[in-house]
Amino acid sequence: MPSGPAVPQDITELGLEELLNTGSHLGQQDRAEIIRRAAAAVFVISQEDLRRSGVTSIPEALRMVPGLHVARLNANQWAVTARGFNGQFANKLLVLVDGRTVYTPIFSGVYWEALDLPLADIERIEVIRGPGASLWGANAVNGIINIITKQARDTQGAYISLSVGDEEQTLATLRYGGQKNEQLHWRVFGKWSQRDGLLDMQGEDARDDWTLASGGFRLDWLPAPGDVVLLQGSLHRADLQRNYTLPSLNSASGNETVLDDGTLTTQSLSARWEHTDSPASRSALQFYYQRERRSDISADYTLETLDLDFQQEFAISQQQEIIWGLGFRYSQDDFNQSEIINLQPRQRDYQLFSLFAQDRLSLFDDRVELTLGSKFEHNSFSGWEIQPSLRALWRPGSTQRLWASVARAVRSPSRAEDDTQINSFLLPASAAMPPSLFTVNGDRSFESETLIAYEIGYRIWPRDDLFLDIAAFYNDYDDLRFASVDLAAAQVDDTVLTIPITLNNAERGALYGFEIAADWRPYEKWHLQLAYSYLQADFEFKPSFDTTTLVPAGLGDDRNPQHQVSVRAGFQLAPAVELDVWLRYVDSISAVQALGAAAAPSLSIDDYVSLDLRLGWQPAPGLELSLHGRNLSNAPYIEFLPESNGFPVQVERSIYGQLTWRF
């Protein structure tokens, strides 16, 4: 991602007098150096990318990242994953907001719909494909997303943003930043959005409308030279209408669709103190508390989490740096009975202790860099986990990098996998069988899923207007989650046969593929960005399992689009007018099958091409008007199918206009 414009002559030969007379402007501050120096597959979404892509939510922004598959399940639910295993409960991607995890241990996943921070407050989103468990711990299996918000001093003054459209009916953001003195800056924000539902398979309104309201603050304080304190807090409330398929004896198909009004509220408060007493060392202490409350037909619970982390970095010499850290997390949940998901025991608390250390070594006159590290952690679900990694980066010249890595990561069991009972689906009575209710039951003997990942990558930027990044991987998984029908444990109760499906670790296999990211600025006024992803899967049952009892849901081979392409083109049509074109192609997904698949009609998902357009105009400094069209090509189409108690929904075309004003 080159930053600067093309300069006609070799600027490095300019003398002092010439430099004094060289007109200069602050170009786009890209984050290319983060990518260049990493011995991992990294992609950075900058604030400029967010603004020009016209997205209104974080999962939509992630569609531009190679190696990620983003699919909308319904108006207010997304399935997002890196390098395979996508699904309603996609569980191998860790997501952090300013160092605070938003990955819920209840279902091992992320409530993307509740990730409602103002996009204008985001400095950048760093996306790492591949395991990052040696630093970030369990569940950083296939990828990590680090959302980093702007410092309060970079958001001074007022910011107002208002969008109106057919799907994005009303989105409003208000922000104000101020300062007490040079040492203390703050901002507060409020955000409200109301969005329309998508379409059901008949093309009618699916009525899955949703409304979000959030507010929060950030305070950056420099109490003394060498100390910085950061305080953040946020409140979010999501009112979500969703369709659920519930087992029902009154329905001929055995299942009925119910439109539910649910709420999801989250609150967080975090504090971070960073201290340094020499250029060679710095340490940080971070604390946060967060609470999530979900209340809908599917699940009804409260989860509270306390987290404390300490981290120290120091340079031993010019060639060697060490980072180490300690962490402790305490979580407590409290479930109420719901129609779909019930947990026993209703209340449970769990802890996570972790320790990590990493050594980075520069060799051969800085041409080679080795990073060796490991995380050691103990969690209440699977006990001790050791997750090491070894990475090497080679600099053959100043414009090329070659890197390789091998790493281990685990996905630890969720609370639901341990203790759940899900009323999944009902087979109606037949000549041979009474009505049969299939329930998915958690099992405390369910173990962590494990990964050993082998990665290699190459980057080249032959000129400052061209950047090419290629990464290839072979992920070797073991103990993957699968399910068995436990007919021996079936029970007849009021003429209904209840058949438990139990979770096990019966599957293993490999995912492999590669991703290409290219960034080209043929002229100062054009910017072309390409992402291509290729993914191939190969799974099997472990021979030790009795395959006759496994649910007839198929292996996970086909849950992933094999090819994905994203092309973004940005043009400066006139000094204050921008045009952005974003084309995406997502390959077909042949069988999204899961536990209820036997009862649900089998649907494959066709490939699709999607087109987004944005026209932006800055009539005055600080003021921007833009018109956006989303999914303009061949909508409506479905992107994915929910795996459990679900209701397929089609994505629609939409348009919206946006006004933003900074003063």
Place this chain on the structure above:
Amino acid sequence: MAFLNTAYQRIIRSVIWSLPAQICLLLACLLLAGIAGGQEKRSDVYAVMAVYTYNFAKFTHWPPASIPVSGSSLNLCLLGEDPFGMSLSQLEGKTVKNHTLHIRRYPRVAVLADCHIVFVSRSEDWRLDTILRELAQAPILTVSDIPDFARRGGMIALQIVEQRVRFSINTAATAQAGLQLSSKLLELAQIVD
């Protein structure tokens, strides 16, 4: 979408948004932008700052003890997040008075003893005093675009004045460190005491 859903509009849309039409549209956009496009004459601020830093190296005399051998490398160290894009890398391997310029990047922490020039990134503003205290009296030229850098004890501060990059020099700090800056450099600088 109700207001867009007349049959007529549906037909128009299906023509406009068919895949070949999309590709044509994209190409048309490219062409349009190509016509509208052209070379930008101004340079990126950080590209200019990188070249300034290279020039500072040319006009600075280090005490012989700090660069003993002719032909040894002159280390330009960047402390903090890299704002330069590729412009700093372009200086790698350049020659400064029989020394080869070598760029070292330290985004988080660094032992700076072997550096001849340290460029302090804006990301280090919060700990600038600590950094300058550590480097005080060492024969290391400090350069930064952090506001008030020279007044806070740094040696050469870069700032933007009317879309031009200007620099000011804290002569007390360079003298204390035993660095000699050429008169040409001092003539063009704003001097901070």
